Amino acid sequence: MKIRLVFIQIFLLLLLFSPGPCFGQVIKNVADTIRRGAVKIFLDCHYCDMNYIKKEIPYINYVRDVREAQVYILETTQNAGSGGEQYTFTFQGQREFKGMNDTLVYTSSPDQTNDIIRGKRTKMLKMGLMRYVARTPLFNEIEINHNAELENEEVIDNWNYWVFELRTSPWFSKEESYSWLELFNRIDISRITPDLKFEVNAFLNYNKQRFIGDDNDTTYIRSTKSFDNLIAKSLGEHWSAGIRWDIGASTWENLVFNCEFMPAIEYNLYPYSEATRKQLRFQYNAGVQFHNYIDSTLHNKTRETLYRHSLRIAYQVQEKWGSINLSLNGSSYFHEFSMNRLELNGFVRVRIFKGLSISINGGVGYFNDLLNLAKGELSEAERLLRLKQQATTFKLNGGVSLTYVFGSIYNNVVNPRFGH
Numbered sequence: 001m002k003i004r005l006v007f008i009q010i011f012l013l014l015l016l017f018s019p020g021p022c023f024g025q026v027i028k029n030v031a032d033t034i035r036r037g038a039v040k041i042f043l044d045c046h047y048c049d050m051n052y053i054k055k056e057i058p059y060i061n062y063v064r065d066v067r068e069a070q071v072y073i074l075e076t077t078q079n080a081g082s083g084g085e086q087y088t089f090t091f092q093g094q095r096e097f098k099g100m101n102d103t104l105v106y107t108s109s110p111d112q113t114n115d116i117i118r119g120k121r122t123k124m125l126k127m128g129l130m131r132y133v134a135r136t137p138l139f140n141e142i143e144i145n146h147n148a149e150l151e152n153e154e155v156i157d158n159w160n161y162w163v164f165e166l167r168t169s170p171w172f173s174k175e176e177s178y179s180w181l182e183l184f185n186r187i188d189i190s191r192i193t194p195d196l197k198f199e200v201n202a203f204l205n206y207n208k209q210r211f212i213g214d215d216n217d218t219t220y221i222r223s224t225k226s227f228d229n230l231i232a233k234s235l236g237e238h239w240s241a242g243i244r245w246d247i248g249a250s251t252w253e254n255l256v257f258n259c260e261f262m263p264a265i266e267y268n269l270y271p272y273s274e275a276t277r278k279q280l281r282f283q284y285n286a287g288v289q290f291h292n293y294i295d296s297t298l299h300n301k302t303r304e305t306l307y308r309h310s311l312r313i314a315y316q317v318q319e320k321w322g323s324i325n326l327s328l329n330g331s332s333y334f335h336e337f338s339m340n341r342l343e344l345n346g347f348v349r350v351r352i353f354k355g356l357s358i359s360i361n362g363g364v365g366y367f368n369d370l371l372n373l374a375k376g377e378l379s380e381a382e383r384l385l386r387l388k389q390q391a392t393t394f395k396l397n398g399g400v401s402l403t404y405v406f407g408s409i410y411n412n413v414v415n416p417r418f419g420h
Contacts, residue, residue, distance in 0.1 A: 081192025083110035362398020
């Protein structure tokens with residue numbers, strides 16, 4: 001009897017480890033069958049750690065083409081009043097899950113680390129996927145638990161929605177014949193509620209370059225200072241009104257002092273509650289500017305008061321086929337409408353067909369309102385080092401990115417070796 005049991009054990013081991021189509025292959029085939037029954041998702045996310053997500057959520061199939069997916073997931077972001085980010089996850093069922101849609105929201109805190117935020121975002125993905133996983137053979141592999149010590153607590157905001165952010169970034173470089181120093185300081189103060197938005201931004205940028213030669217020692221300085229204020233009031237789901245009050249100085253713009261007071265009204269064709277998915281906003285501003293110049297301008301002015309108005313049209317949409325972000329800005333002075341400018345900037349990303357996508361970004365602008373330009377010729381150093389603003393009637397910039405990916409659509413393996 002013992003000999004017979006030994007032979008049976010040896011036979012089973014041979015079956016298990018045999019390279020041929022035997023018991024080990026049967027087990028693998030069963031696992032592959034279950035795996036193929038997993039939910040196929042397409043995750044549309046620009047700043048996701050996909051290696052981390054694949055390790056934390058291994059019970060689904062990640063496909064590269066939106067048309068192969070059973071669930072399309074779009075993550076969009078907005079700045080939150082606390083200084084953190086609001087992440088909105090939109091789940092859209094396709095094929096067998098058509099009609100099964102959901103929207104989940106997670107808001108990070110400004111004191112949370114990237115690792116914590118990454119974990120919370122992934123946890124939100126897990127929760128949103130459960131309703132789909134529950135309808136697949138892999139539901140047996142999922143366990144759901146909770147924190148037993150969880151208690152309901154009333155949240156008390158001791159700061160009453162006020163948020164303060166301080167930033168400083170000094171940089172320097174030094175060689176035998178050259179030195180460079182740049183200071184970047186910023187203070188942001190805000191109080192944001194559903195009905196009222198208040199923001200104060202103080203900014204300083206100082207750049208100093210020194211060139212040391214045998215016969216000369218020359219220093220060039222470029223600096224910008226600004227103190228910007230915004231108050232915006234909600235007037236419903238489509239309208240809002242506000243006031244911008246900005247003061248500052250800039251060696252680049254030939255301004256020893258600048259003050260601008262611009263009341264504004266804005267209309268959003270879509271409800272503001274849908275801003276993470278689509279926006280079409282029309283904003284009109286009209287107000288007054290006070291300029292005190294460093295050097296006399298082309299019109300022999302050392303200071304002047306100007307009345308100006310502007311219109312901004314902004315369109316944003318994020319869908320399965322891609323995304324569009326466009327803004328059109330036009331402005332002119334009341335005393336001379338021919339002194340105006342028009343700028344168009346944007347970014348378009350489109351999935352053409354399976355595996356192929358194209359991204360286009362750029363901007364074009366026409367300028368006929370540079371009243372602040374200093375009189376006289378710029379020196380060679382001022383032109384080459386971009387120390388002062390130069391006369392121009394247009395600007396143009398842009399770029400195109402074409403991407404094509406093909407191959408396995410079921411490769412969920414994570415291997416971080418020799419990564420970048």
